[in-house]
Amino acid sequence: MAIFSKDLGIDLGTINTRLADNTQVLLNEPTIVAIEVDEERMSEKMVSIGQEALNMYGRVPENIEVVRPLKNGVIADYVITEALLSYLLQQVGGSMRIFRPRVMISVPYGVTSVERRAVYEAVLEAGSREAYLIQQTTAAALGIDLPISSPSGNMVISLGGGSTEASVMAMYGIVSAETLRAGGLDMDEAIITYIRRKYGVVIGQITAEQLKIKIGAAVPQDQEQSMEVQGQDQVTGLPRPITLTTGEIVEALQDPLKDVIETGRRVLEKTPPELVADIIDRGVALCGGGALLRGIDKLLTKALGIPAYLVDNPLTCVVEGTVRGLELYPVLQRSLPKV
Structure with a gap:
């Protein structure tokens, strides 16, 4: 690394974008x-x-x-994404006209060459000196110190706002993986649809997200919680308060959670038996904002037949892993997405 330049990692998410250097997370802003x-x-x-x-x-x-300039984890509006990245890079590095940073940025597994190129060019245009891409789950594995350099299997499920990604890794590479282009925003939409059908009341995405965070769960809970929200009556158009319970949010989330389970199952079906045996011993690491949904570890443990656990740094492991990815670039190079 040059004396005056900076190495930065970026977790470019549909909901939040995070920037970090090799010491700390510098910025966390909604995308x-x-x-x-x-x-x-x-x-x-x-x-x-x-x-x-x-x-x-x-x-x-x-x-x-x-x-939101990103949809399902990929760039939907290039011009706005570039402006957003430029603004965030300036926030952490000043004008950077002289000493531009070297940047590694996360992308979902399986994105097209056009989608990869869009991210790569947006980072360069925003002011970086060099840009590298890394798969989201690879970055997450590095950020939580999984031993992916060994020939044994490690599995990560990243539950983001716009996409859900499941990967099995070994020898710094991805052995099997799948990306579901649905995530936390689709869970919010499921809550909105449920309330509209059951109560005839329309609520917004922000309110649905609050319900999910405050009283939501993936499985029925011993302690039922409730929350009152204000919505708009479908018939009269007037404000109308309703009270929701944890059980209702669990019911509302069943369909999007089934898709998450199926994604994990398909990845395991494509994984060699020897690596599956390793994963049974080590468990499935859950990260991303969706991993904070209460009981999702229990749901996936039961559905997949493999212990699933919430990592210590579910929200920041990807951005921390992108910075580490720059340090390990010589050994990671062969398995990183090509532009």
Whole structure:
């Protein structure tokens, strides 16, 4: 590493983007941007980025749009993503015109060459000196110190906001993996649909997420919790309060959770028996924001027949692993995504 340059890792997520160097997580911002649209001039102007933009979600006038530039873990709007990355890199490194950083950024397994190229070019255009890609679960494994350098099997399931990824790794490479292009946002949507069908009340994504975090669970709980939320009556259009329980959120989440289970099962079916035996001994590491859903470790343990456990740093292991990936680049190089 050059004396005045910096090595940075980026976890570019559908919900949150995190930046870290080799000492700490430097930044954690929602991956969301507010844009002012001028229809007469056919132009767009960025109003706010990150937490400030998230606070505006669902509360803006017609001329302002609050958008997520990533969908299902990949770039949906290149221009906005580049502007977002440029802003975040400047936040941690000043102007960086002279000493630009070397960056490693995570991408889901199985993304297309076009999607990989979009991420790679966005990072370079945002101000990095060099850019490298790493699979999300490989970064997560490095961030939680799994022994993926050995010939034994290690399994990680990363439950993100826009995608869910399951991988089995050995010898620094991915042996079998699958990405489900659905995640935490789809769980929120399932809660919204459930409430609309059962109560005839419409709630927003932010409210659904609060329900999921505060009283949600993957399996029935011994202690039932409840939470009151304000929604909009479908018939009258007027505000209407309703009270939801943990059991109802469990019921609402069954379909998206079945998809997560099936993704894990398919990966295990494609894994050589010797490596499956290793995974039975070591367990399945769960990371990402979705791994914080209460009881999801128990659900996956029962469904897969292999112990599943929540890692110590589920939210930051990917970004910490991207930084470590830069240090290990010479040995990782052959198994990293090509651009």
